[in-house]
Amino acid sequence: MKAIVCERWGEPEEVLQVREVPKPVPGRGEVCVRMIASPINPSDLLMVRGQYGRQPSLPATPGFEGVGIVEAGSGLLARRVLGRRVAVLNSGGGNWKEYVVLPARQAIPVPKELSDEQAATFFVNPATALVLTRYIWQVPAGAWLLQTAAGSTLGRMVIRLGQRFGFRTLNVVRRREQVEELLRLGGTAVIATNEEPLAERATILTGGEGVRYALDAVGGATGSEVVHVLARGGRLIVYGTLAGEPLSVDPRTLMVGQKRIEGFWLSEWVRAQKLWTMLGLFRQIGTLMKAGVLISDIGKSYALTDIHAAVRQASLPGRQGKVLLRMSGI
Numbered sequence: 656m657k658a659i660v661c662e663r664w665g666e667p668e669e670v671l672q673v674r675e676v677p678k679p680v681p682g683r684g685e686v687c688v689r690m691i692a693s694p695i696n697p698s699d700l701l702m703v704r705g706q707y708g709r710q711p712s713l714p715a716t717p718g719f720e721g722v723g724i725v726e727a728g729s730g731l732l733a734r735r736v737l738g739r740r741v742a743v744l745n746s747g748g749g750n751w752k753e754y755v756v757l758p759a760r761q762a763i764p765v766p767k768e769l770s771d772e773q774a775a776t777f778f779v780n781p782a783t784a785l786v787l788t789r790y791i792w793q794v795p796a797g798a799w800l801l802q803t804a805a806g807s808t809l810g811r812m813v814i815r816l817g818q819r820f821g822f823r824t825l826n827v828v829r830r831r832e833q834v835e836e837l838l839r840l841g842g843t844a845v846i847a848t849n850e851e852p853l854a855e856r857a858t859i860l861t862g863g864e865g866v867r868y869a870l871d872a873v874g875g876a877t878g879s880e881v882v883h884v885l886a887r888g889g890r891l892i893v894y895g896t897l898a899g900e901p902l903s904v905d906p907r908t909l910m911v912g913q914k915r916i917e918g919f920w921l922s923e924w925v926r927a928q929k930l931w932t933m934l935g936l937f938r939q940i941g942t943l944m945k946a947g948v949l950i951s952d953i954g955k956s957y958a959l960t961d962i963h964a965a966v967r968q969a970s971l972p973g974r975q976g977k978v979l980l981r982m983s984g985i
């Protein structure tokens with residue numbers, strides 16, 4: 656079977672290779688999934704560049720999520736999902752291949768109403784958007800939530816969650832072109848940092864009060880400015896590093912008004928949850944995907960053999976939609 660393999664960390668276009676490897680055989684409690692599709696998320700590219708929080712050993716295959724059909728497996732859980740279409744949750748990576756073997760509990764049946772493209776993006780972004788706004792916080796109706804990289808797949812989910820649960824979103828993007836689009840999507844307000852000063856504009860928009868809830872996936876100058884928009888007791892959760900630059904914060908900004916900056920990483924949050932919390936989360940994601948809230952805009956899709964074109968497209972600034980790798984079926 657075909658697999659994407661990297662033998663050293665580096666620029667994805669340089670280090671990713673298509674290889675013929677033996678088809679894996681499931682052991683006890685495991686399933687073998689024939690993969691249909693897997694997205695290229697920022698975390699996959701970070702891992703290939705050697706910059707992810709937890710690196711697997713080399714040689715490695717990227718791909719933290721995806722969708723496929725369970726073809727074989729052994730054990731009670733495996734038998735329950737045999738023949739079914741499942742979201743393939745691989746927190747160590749490894750989904751960019753034609754067949755994947757993993758523990759049966761990480762193969763989650765997906766609602767039949769979802770297309771293969773949506774099912775391929777069932778977990779990483781939907782779970783993060785939902786957990787941040789409804790589990791870690793229960794952002795109250797009417798409250799402001801400020802988010803950077805608001806035009807990302809995840810940012811758009813947060814905007815739709817705001818509409819669904821009644822909180823107001825103050826959306827920060829780096830390009831003017833995204834302003835109208837995000838307002839049409841339901842964002843309450845949008846600030847384009849290429850032509851407006853973030854902190855000044857956000858303070859005006861919130862009537863001088865600032866925000867109690869802020870999410871930052873960018874870091875660097877943008878993330879640092881967000882700290883100045885926090886209201887008394889406000890919290891900033893950092894969950895991405897898109898700018899690749901550190902935050903710079905005057906400690907007094909945090910002291911006065913007792914503000915907090917925290918980190919969030921989905922895989923660590925998941926590890927701390929009970930089984931029933933996760934089952935409830937999967938159910939809620941399915942419901943909100945069917946309702947069009949936690950859906951992803953899908954962009955171009957590529958065969959595994961076109962991996963270099965695929966990662967080039969996924970790294971393009973201003974790209975429209977999530978890039979998918981397709982292994983079979985779509």
Ligand SMILES: NC(=O)c1ccc[n+]([C@@H]2O[C@H](COP(=O)([O-])OP(=O)(O)OC[C@H]3O[C@@H](n4cnc5c(N)ncnc54)[C@H](OP(=O)(O)O)[C@@H]3O)[C@@H](O)[C@H]2O)c1
Nearest residue numbers: 697783806807808809872894895897898919920921972973
């Ligand atoms: N912590 C966690 O557990 C967790 C889980 C899921 C996702 N994430 C993070 O969430 C973020 C969004 O993921 P996604 O899949 O939704 O991304 P995506 O759909 O690929 O979109 C990326 C977005 O980031 C913007 N962007 C890229 N570099 C930027 C920069 N230097 N400054 C400002 N904006 C920048 C892009 O803007 P343009 O349109 O202008 O190019 C684009 O809108 C990523 O950082 C990802 O790693 C974290």
